[in-house]
Amino acid sequence: MATEQELSDFLKSVEKRAFKRSLYHVRNEEAALDIVQDSMLKLSEHYGDKPVAELPMLFQRILSNCTLDWFRRQKTRNALFSNMSDFEGPGEDGMDFDLLEAYSGPDNGERAESAEDETTRAQTFREIETEIQELPARQREAFLMRYWEEMDVAETAAAMGCSEGSVKTHCFRAIQTLSKALKAKGIEL
Structure with a gap:
């Protein structure tokens, strides 16, 4: 059973990657933030009492479902209001997290890279x-x-x-x- 602190630590550990993953799907920063927040709330409300080891898989499933729900709402909205365009490409400003940040490796001083x-x-x-x-x-x-x-x-x-x-x-x-x-x-x- 996850404690409140363990749940909080888990959510902090996945928030940036979850945002980036959502952003890849919906290509709208505000929508991606909403999806991640909804996913985190659902995990906390419905599965906060689950063991810590189960949280990653549960969260990924919830995030996928919230993303699909967003697309369904967009499809309905676009069918009703066909002149509305909520799809924007992701902006390059304000992005403080690179996709492959984990692969770039920490700066251990092993060798200095040139510019x-x-x-x-x-x-x-x-x-x-x-x-x-x-x-x-x-x-x-x-x-x-x-x-x-x-x-x-x-x-x-x-x-x-x-x-x-x-x-x-x-x-x-x-x-x-x-x-x-x-x-x-x-x-x-």
Whole structure:
């Protein structure tokens, strides 16, 4: 059973990644914030008494469902008010969290990077982010859960509501698409 402090610590640990994941899906910062807040509230209200080990998978499932609910509401709203356009591309201002921040590694002083190396790395990360945004929704979701959230296949399948085989297929296709797109841009990983 999670204590109030453990639940709070868990939510703090996932908020930035959850926001970025939502932003990839809805491409609207305000909507992404709302989705993450709704997800956190639902987790706290309905599952706050669950063991800490169950919180990551529960939260991912709730976040996915809240995102789908947002799309359903948008579809209904757009059908009723066809001249309203709530879809905006993500802005580049105010973003203090890079997609692959975890992969860039901490500055351990192992070697000083030149300004050119840092610029090249930043450009590469932006290209990767752009290509991830272009993936089909289910591939993007599976890819982010598996390789960014570091969930295993079974956890990802449970969170996405599909079979483990589907998760593997989505991830394989996402990796193939990303690899091909990045290679076409001259980026070899």
